[in-house]
Amino acid sequence: MFHTALTSADLIFLAKGAGMTILVTAISVFIGTLLGIVFGVLRGQLGPIWFAPVTFVLDIFRSVPLLIQLVLANAFVGMVLRLHISGLTVACMVLSLYTAAYCTEIVRGGIHAVPATTRRAARSLGMSWLQDMRYIVLPLATRIALPSWIGLALGVMKDSALVYVVQVTELLKSTQILITRLQEPLFLLLICGAFYFIISFPLARFGGYLEKRWSND
Amino acid sequence: MIEIQNVHKSFGQLEVLKGIDLTVQKGEVVTVIGGSGSGKSTLLTCINGLEPIDKGKILVDGTEVHAKTTNLNKLRQKIGIVFQQWNAFPHLTVLENVTLAPRKVLGIGKAEAEAIAEKQLKHVGLGEKLSTYPTRLSGGQQQRMAIARALAMSPDYMLFDEVTSALDPQLVGEVLETLKMLAEEGMTMICVTHEMAFARDVSDRVAYFHKGIMAEIGAPDQLFNDPQHPETRKFLASVR
Ligand SMILES: Nc1ncnc2c1ncn2[C@@H]1O[C@H](COP(=O)(O)OP(=O)(O)O)[C@@H](O)[C@H]1O
Ligand SMILES: [Mg+2]
Numbered sequence: 001m002f003h004t005a006l007t008s009a010d011l012i013f014l015a016k017g018a019g020m021t022i023l024v025t026a027i028s029v030f031i032g033t034l035l036g037i038v039f040g041v042l043r044g045q046l047g048p049i050w051f052a053p054v055t056f057v058l059d060i061f062r063s064v065p066l067l068i069q070l071v072l073a074n075a076f077v078g079m080v081l082r083l084h085i086s087g088l089t090v091a092c093m094v095l096s097l098y099t100a101a102y103c104t105e106i107v108r109g110g111i112h113a114v115p116a117t118t119r120r121a122a123r124s125l126g127m128s129w130l131q132d133m134r135y136i137v138l139p140l141a142t143r144i145a146l147p148s149w150i151g152l153a154l155g156v157m158k159d160s161a162l163v164y165v166v167q168v169t170e171l172l173k174s175t176q177i178l179i180t181r182l183q184e185p186l187f188l189l190l191i192c193g194a195f196y197f198i199i200s201f202p203l204a205r206f207g208g209y210l211e212k213r214w215s216n217d
Numbered sequence: 218m219i220e221i222q223n224v225h226k227s228f229g230q231l232e233v234l235k236g237i238d239l240t241v242q243k244g245e246v247v248t249v250i251g252g253s254g255s256g257k258s259t260l261l262t263c264i265n266g267l268e269p270i271d272k273g274k275i276l277v278d279g280t281e282v283h284a285k286t287t288n289l290n291k292l293r294q295k296i297g298i299v300f301q302q303w304n305a306f307p308h309l310t311v312l313e314n315v316t317l318a319p320r321k322v323l324g325i326g327k328a329e330a331e332a333i334a335e336k337q338l339k340h341v342g343l344g345e346k347l348s349t350y351p352t353r354l355s356g357g358q359q360q361r362m363a364i365a366r367a368l369a370m371s372p373d374y375m376l377f378d379e380v381t382s383a384l385d386p387q388l389v390g391e392v393l394e395t396l397k398m399l400a401e402e403g404m405t406m407i408c409v410t411h412e413m414a415f416a417r418d419v420s421d422r423v424a425y426f427h428k429g430i431m432a433e434i435g436a437p438d439q440l441f442n443d444p445q446h447p448e449t450r451k452f453l454a455s456v457r
Binding site: 115117118120121122123124125126127128131135136139140143214 | 265267290291293294296297298300302304306307308317318321322323363366367370
């Protein structure tokens with residue numbers, strides 16, 4: 001018979017870790033997506049040359065491993081700026097920018113995929129640039145970019161496991177704490193994986209649902 | 218009245234319009250014919266300010282299109298344009314395609330905009346397709362929807378750029394019928410077209426464009442039966 005020392009209190013402890021994972025992911029994806037939209041639209045308006053400085057900074061966020069970004073950002077905030085900011089805030093700031101860096105590319109690609117002739121038709125009806133963006137370009141770009149964006153959000157959720165380095169006890173860290181105490185690594189990792197799946201599944205399904213609905217257009 | 222005065226326009230080194238002069242009176246139907254690359258489309262996109270010009274000026278009801286002080290979004294409300302590619306907004310239903318600009322640009326309420334749109338869609342024979350998405354329509358239907366969309370803004374002028382060129386041959390007739398109907402209702406129109414029979418039928422005047430120049434303009438009878446310019450003769454012989 002299978003026996004485990006895992007108690008319901010431990011499960012609640014894991015659930016709290018999962019809650020932290022959801023919180024960090026939700027905040028970062030939300031802020032990162034807003035920034036990504038702003039940067040993606042600006043990139044289209046300013047052109048690659050004027051936007052180059054921002055592209056350069058975003059490239060740094062995309063190419064330096066997240067773990068290093070977190071450690072450096074934490075050290076910078078604490079030792080250089082001498083601010084007392086919680087690890088959670090640092091984690092959300094770094095992950096938001098990390099998300100924004102990827103999201104900018106997704107938004108740029110989505111906007112670029114809207115045919116120039118469609119936009120010209122909108123403008124020729126007297127729509128302003130903003131109205132064209134609001135009613136034509138962004139809705140169409142959203143449909144094009146949605147699968148990549150879902151992929152990004154799921155990726156950020158898994159990458160958020162790294163925020164333990166700034167003292168945020170999210171799902172994976174909670175699991176490790178229990179592993180150290182209970183010495184049942186495989187069973188606990190199985191449960192941890194199940195938690196991740198339960199968090200991801202609705203998002204993936206929601207994306208599938210939207211894609212299906214929009215494909216009827 | 219649309220007044221085009223000595224308009225020059227280049228894309229980089231390529232001079233596409235080399236001094237065009239043309240005045241279109243209220244209620245007049247002018248068709249523009251000519252070889253590919255002669256600058257016909259460019260002229261239309263200059264008239265509603267989608268393209269800047271290098272020299273000369275274009276006046277629409279006395280407003281200079283390319284003056285810095287001109288509010289182009291406002292000016293475009295009275296100049297409808299329909300392109301060769303029908304450019305439906307694919308995420309909106311047929312009805313929404315047509316109500317969008319009246320609602321957002323003119324600020325008309327939803328019910329009134331829908332009434333206007335329904336009237337225009339019925340007018341072009343799409344009264345049964347209001348809640349359909351454009352991708353479910355044939356090319357000819359999409360093109361007629363684009364015409365209704367432009368008409369819903371109650372424009373004073375309509376510009377048509379080869380609106381039948383991308384259609385299957387059997388769908389050309391229905392769109393030309395729609396244009397003919399508009400012409401008969403007194404709409405002021407400039408139509409770029411390759412349909413010579415149509416041009417002969419609906420035009421008050423026909424203009425022949427050749428390499429950025431308006432080589433000849435005249436009543437359809439005169440231009441088709443007794444062309445003055447050698448290039449016009451060559452062109453007409455090639456399309457007959
Ligand atoms: N946006 C553009 N950029 C560069 N060249 C263009 C552009 N639009 C049109 N042209 C060129 O200008 C010329 C005239 O084009 P157009 O006005 O479309 O001719 P038409 O409609 O008579 O076939 C063509 O040689 C075309 O390649
Ligand atoms: Mg053309």
